[in-house]
Amino acid sequence: xxxxxxxxxxxxxxxxxxxxxxxxxxxxxxxxxxxxxxxxxxxxxxxxxxxxxxxxxxxxxxxxxxxxxxxxxxxxxxxxxxxxxxxxxxxxxxxxxxxxxxxxxxxxxxxxxxxxxxxxxxxxxxxxxxxxxxxxxxxxxxxxxxxxxxxxxxxxxxxxxxxxxxxxxxxxxxxxxxxxxxxxxxxxxxxxxxxxxxxxxxxxxxxxxxxxxxxxxxxxxxxxxxxxxxxxxxxxxxxxxxxxxxxxxxxxxxxxxxxxxxxxxxxxxxxxxxx
Amino acid sequence: xxxxxxxxxxxxxxxxxxxxxxxxxxxxxxxxxxxxxxxxxxxxxxxxxxxxxxxxxxxxxxxxxxxxxxxxxxxxxxxxxxxxxxxxxxxxxxxxxxxxxxxxxxxxxxxxxxxxxxxxxxxxxxxxxxxxxxxxxxxxxxxxxxxxxxxxxxxxxxxxxxxxxxxxxxxxxxxxxxxxxxxxxxxxxxxxxxxxxxxxxxxxxxxxxxxxxxxxxxxxxxxxxxxxxxxxxxxxxxxxxxxxxxxxxxxxxxxxxxxxxxxxxxxxxxxxxxxxxxxxxxxxxxxxxxxxxxxxxxxxxxxxxxx
Numbered sequence: 001x002x003x004x005x006x007x008x009x010x011x012x013x014x015x016x017x018x019x020x021x022x023x024x025x026x027x028x029x030x031x032x033x034x035x036x037x038x039x040x041x042x043x044x045x046x047x048x049x050x051x052x053x054x055x056x057x058x059x060x061x062x063x064x065x066x067x068x069x070x071x072x073x074x075x076x077x078x079x080x081x082x083x084x085x086x087x088x089x090x091x092x093x094x095x096x097x098x099x100x101x102x103x104x105x106x107x108x109x110x111x112x113x114x115x116x117x118x119x120x121x122x123x124x125x126x127x128x129x130x131x132x133x134x135x136x137x138x139x140x141x142x143x144x145x146x147x148x149x150x151x152x153x154x155x156x157x158x159x160x161x162x163x164x165x166x167x168x169x170x171x172x173x174x175x176x177x178x179x180x181x182x183x184x185x186x187x188x189x190x191x192x193x194x195x196x197x198x199x200x201x202x203x204x205x206x207x208x209x210x211x212x213x214x215x216x217x218x219x220x221x222x223x224x225x226x227x228x229x230x231x232x233x234x235x236x237x238x239x240x241x242x243x244x245x246x247x248x249x250x251x252x253x254x255x256x257x258x259x260x261x262x263x264x265x266x267x268x269x270x271x272x273x274x275x
Numbered sequence: 276x277x278x279x280x281x282x283x284x285x286x287x288x289x290x291x292x293x294x295x296x297x298x299x300x301x302x303x304x305x306x307x308x309x310x311x312x313x314x315x316x317x318x319x320x321x322x323x324x325x326x327x328x329x330x331x332x333x334x335x336x337x338x339x340x341x342x343x344x345x346x347x348x349x350x351x352x353x354x355x356x357x358x359x360x361x362x363x364x365x366x367x368x369x370x371x372x373x374x375x376x377x378x379x380x381x382x383x384x385x386x387x388x389x390x391x392x393x394x395x396x397x398x399x400x401x402x403x404x405x406x407x408x409x410x411x412x413x414x415x416x417x418x419x420x421x422x423x424x425x426x427x428x429x430x431x432x433x434x435x436x437x438x439x440x441x442x443x444x445x446x447x448x449x450x451x452x453x454x455x456x457x458x459x460x461x462x463x464x465x466x467x468x469x470x471x472x473x474x475x476x477x478x479x480x481x482x483x484x485x486x487x488x489x490x491x492x493x494x495x496x497x498x499x500x501x502x503x504x505x506x507x508x509x510x511x512x513x514x515x516x517x518x519x520x521x522x523x524x525x526x527x528x529x530x531x532x533x534x535x536x537x538x539x540x541x542x543x544x545x546x547x548x549x550x551x552x553x554x555x556x557x558x559x560x561x562x563x564x565x566x567x568x569x570x571x572x573x574x575x576x577x578x579x580x581x582x
Contacts, residue, residue: 077465108467115465119458121477122574131476132466168574181462188466 028053028192028222029074030091036069039083043069046088047248049241051192054219058237058254059226062274065243071194071226075111076104092192109136112190116197118177120169120184125152125161128169128180132188151183155213175206182213186221193217195225199232211236230270234258242266328554335551338544348512348525351534351542355549361515361525362498362556365432365508369497373437373444374490380441381448381486386474404442411435412503420507427509427523435503440493447492451485452478483571491564495557501528527553 029051036044044066051057059067069078076097078084090097097107109132120128129148133139139147148165152158157179161172169180178198185193195214199207215236217223227233233240234254241251242265250257250266261267268274346354380400384393415435419425455478463473509523510533516522530549534542 075465077461080464105467105469108465113465115458115461117458119456119462121459121462122481123477124574127574131463132468135463135466135468135472135476170574184462184466 026053027051028093029224030094031070031088032091033088034070034073034090035087036066036073036078037083037085038069038081042246044243044246044248049248049251051222051224052239053222055238056214056218056223056225056236057239057241058233059224059241059243060228060230060233060269061243061249062269063228066246067226067241067243068196070243071196071224074192074194074224075108075113076102077108077113079104105136109188110190111192111194112185112188113194114178114181114185114196114198117201118174118181120172120177120180123169124166125169125172125180126165129183129187131184136188138188147187151187152180154186155179155183156209157183173206175202175209178202178206178210179213182210186217190221192222192224195223195227197226197228200228207232230272242269244269331547331550331554334547337547339548339551340544343545343548347514348530348545350512351537351539351545353512353541353545355527355530355545355552357512357514358525358527358530358549359552361508361511362527362553364429364515365436365504365524365526366494366497368429368433369436369440370490370494372433373441373493373497376437377441377444377489377493378448378486380445381489382452382474384445384449385452386470386478400442400445403438404446406439408439408500409502411439412506415503416506426521427507428518428520429508429515429522429524430519432504432508432524435507436497436500439500439503440496443496444486444489444493447489448482448486451482451489454485455481480571480574484568487564487567491560494560498553498556498560499528501532504528527556 027050029049031047031049034044034047034049035042047070059071061067072078073086073090074092074097078086086098092107092111096102121131123131126145126148129151130139130144133144133147149158149162152161157176160176161180169177172180198214199210202210211232214223214225218238223236225233225236237254239251240254240257242249242257242261242263244265250261250263257266258270261270340354343354343356344359345356347357348355380396384396388396412435415431415438419431419434420427425431459477459481460473463477464470468476504526508526510529511523511525513525515524527549530542530545531553532546534546534549537543
């Protein structure tokens with residue numbers, strides 16, 4: 001039993017590298033004919049999008065274009081929103097996210113999320129980092145301290161907080177709080193990380209720190225980021241998808257999309273004509 | 276290059292300047308008025324509290340005998356040890372019964388019932404809160420004491436008092452939970468926490484002060500209630516027994532009201548002492564609740580720990 005548990009935890013920690021797969025299979029998330037609506041109001045229609053594994057994909061578009069709704073359905077965060085309906089298909093590494101066999105709690109363990117505003121829990125700093133680990137029973141109690149340290153080091157927060165792990169996270173700066181939330185999300189070893197404008201409430205210096213962290217996550221983790229900051233999309237993302245008025249207008253490698261978009265709306269938005 | 280107007284250096288002249296000056300005077304007057312109204316409201320709270328405390332403490336201390344804590348009541352003399360014990364037992368019982376029912380009800384309303392389905396429960400709770408305590412006491416007397424043949428007893432007192440205070444606990448619990456920032460719920464949901472787990476570990480904690488406040492309020496009401504207890508617990512000169520049924524219970528509000536109307540000096544003394552003890556109990560309760568709140572709020576947003 002103990003042996004089994006250990007196997008499970010080391011497996012989750014991702015220490016064993018997955019066998020190389022053919023390029024066509026290297027799709028982390030795949031949407032086919034995805035239509036999302038709230039109580040009869042269609043928010044997003046007929047989206048076909050493959051999110052490549054181990055890369056950063058940015059979702060951009062003007063407010064209300066449906067990109068955040070799309071992001072939130074990637075880890076089933078819309079499930080409890082009254083009137084939410086989804087048609088078409090959404091696959092995570094080839095498994096349907098929304099068929100009856102998929103467990104939303106497991107989906108959310110595999111697909112983590114970071115929010116617009118840092119949202120540490122009202123627990124101590126250490127307890128924040130290991131909150132998900134404890135909820136999913138991914139490790140034994142005696143291992144929690146080392147997990148907390150490992151993840152805080154990974155996000156570059158360890159030096160700043162190592163002497164006050166037992167204190168409130170709300171005394172940290174906004175950027176530090178967001179890094180703490182990142183450490184919390186990483187602690188459950190997700191395969192995909194969803195970011196909903198993760199730096200929009202932060203100052204430029206903190207933003208740079210968070211961006212640097214995010215860039216270091218790939219290729220171990222697939223990152224999907226919603227951002228209003230086009231410069232950020234350009235800096236961070238390998239692929240960019242442009243949403244407009246509830247449709248996916250265009251997607252492709254970031255450089256190609258910014259320099260040679262095939263749609264007029266994309267060109268106008270990316271060059272700052274509307275936003 | 277635009278100049279930023281600085282207070283006192285606005286280059287206004289003539290008519291405009293006079294208008295501005297008048298508006299300034301008016302604004303200051305309005306400020307003063309509001310400030311005084313707020314101060315008056317504060318006085319309206321503080322003065323009665325001081326008045327009551329001074330009156331109760333003054334009367335209670337004047338004839339104070341320590342034996343009141345150790346001896347039981349004999350007729351209209353003796354001590355109040357039986358009533359102190361009785362009140363403590365009653366409050367503890369109410370805390371257990373009404374506390375569990377009320378908190379569970381509040382959690383259900385705030386977290387688990389779908390919109391619209393909670394209306395019935397919420398309405399029932401509000402009606403219950405509006406029923407006068409003497410009516411609840413009378414119903415308790417007819418149904419529990421007489422019809423069920425429970426006699427004057429601890430259990431009937433507990434049930435009636437609990438029914439009285441449950442609505443307060445339900446309401447404060449529900450409101451406290453609804454005021455928990457959605458960011459906590461989103462965060463715990465995004466980590467894949469099961470809902471009940473997230474509730475216990477993350478969402479409930481910031482709601483604790485609100486819930487504790489409701490419980491304290493409920494206990495304070497239970498401590499201070501007289502009418503329903505006259506019907507259900509009655510009065511006893513002895514210590515509360517281990518029996519839930521067929522054994523009347525003493526409580527502190529009884530001597531305050533009943534003994535005050537007796538001619539004997541000893542009865543008046545007990546009445547004043549009981550009032551003092553009641554106030555002291557409530558103060559201790561409030562102190563306890565502050566401790567609980569401080570302890571659970573160490574890591575929350577409102578309390579950053581920096582002094």
